Amino acid sequence: MSEKKILLLAGDFTEDYETMVPFQALSMLGYVVHAVCPDKRAGDSVRTAIHDFEGDQTYTEKPGHNFVLNYDFDRVDTTEYVGLVVPGGRAPEYLRLNQKVNDIVRSFDQADKPIAAVCHGAQLLAAAGILEGRECSAYPACGPDVRMAGGTFIDIPADQVHVQGNLATAPAWPSHPAWLAAFVKLLGAKITL
Template sequence: MARKKILFLTGDFAEDYETMVPFQMLQMVGHEVHAVCPGKAAGDKVITAIHDFEGDQTYSEKRGHYFVLNASFADVKPADYDALAIAGGRAPEYLRLDRKVIELVQHFFSAGKPVAAVCHAIQILTAADVVRGKKLTAYPAVGPEVTQAGGHYEHVNIDEAVTDGLLVTAPAWPAHPQWIAAFLKVLGTRIEP
């Protein structure tokens, strides 16, 4: 397997599982993963939020864990990375306001590199104007944004993922097995028994 260098974008109040699980799983299979957040450096922490589905009309939110970043956002050169992964939760709502975040995302799409986004992370993709004509999914409340941005929103079960070329999306953390497996496939990662 060719080891890939993956940029992982997260931030304060990103969803806990959507930060911890992909970061650790991508490392587990041998990839180099740099977790970054605008305005923060390697060794700084972000606080996550735990979103759960408890039968209410929307998810509930509780304070999560501290997650230590292992790279500095200011040092990121997108050309140095093979792929991008973006955590969901509330962080994308404000991360999409950062011009450098938008430029990073646009680089990965224009360079034809794999991108994985989960849940509300798709808000960053719509803000970057990179979903036009693409088939993707997101947390259902983000579906109208996908449509307004010219994407083809796919309503799938919460534990399913959608792949369109090099773009892999999922509605929320229950889809991790499918979402991460699909991203590994797009990356060309093979796991041998």
């Protein structure tokens, strides 16, 4: 059996939990997870930020870890991957300006491969033009992005996931158990105890 690869799109100030937890959890399940960032190579790192919900009108942001990338962005060939993970944080805000990033997202969608996006990750889905006529959850501040891209924003509690077709989307890192379980199910894996 050949190894199953998953692509994870990261960038500076990606959300810490939304990057590290999927990377580690999917690796633990036996997937080869390639974490990449435009203009960076394997061994480079991206800075992360921890977003928390402490009763303010929006999330707070604290410095996170340095997350080491393990694959070169320029070597990405989407045909080699079974799924795509799009973490949130501030990275999607500027990654969506990169045409190759948008092409990557579109390529996964056109091939009907599972895509897991959380929090601000929906900004990449919107910029890639894959939300027209579709449902998508995200951090509530990204609801307008989803709607302007022709999608229907699904407002759910922060610990829930919304699945439609090949998309598993969620509002924030508290959804990790549900979000990652839904993504793994879309990948065709079965976890039994």
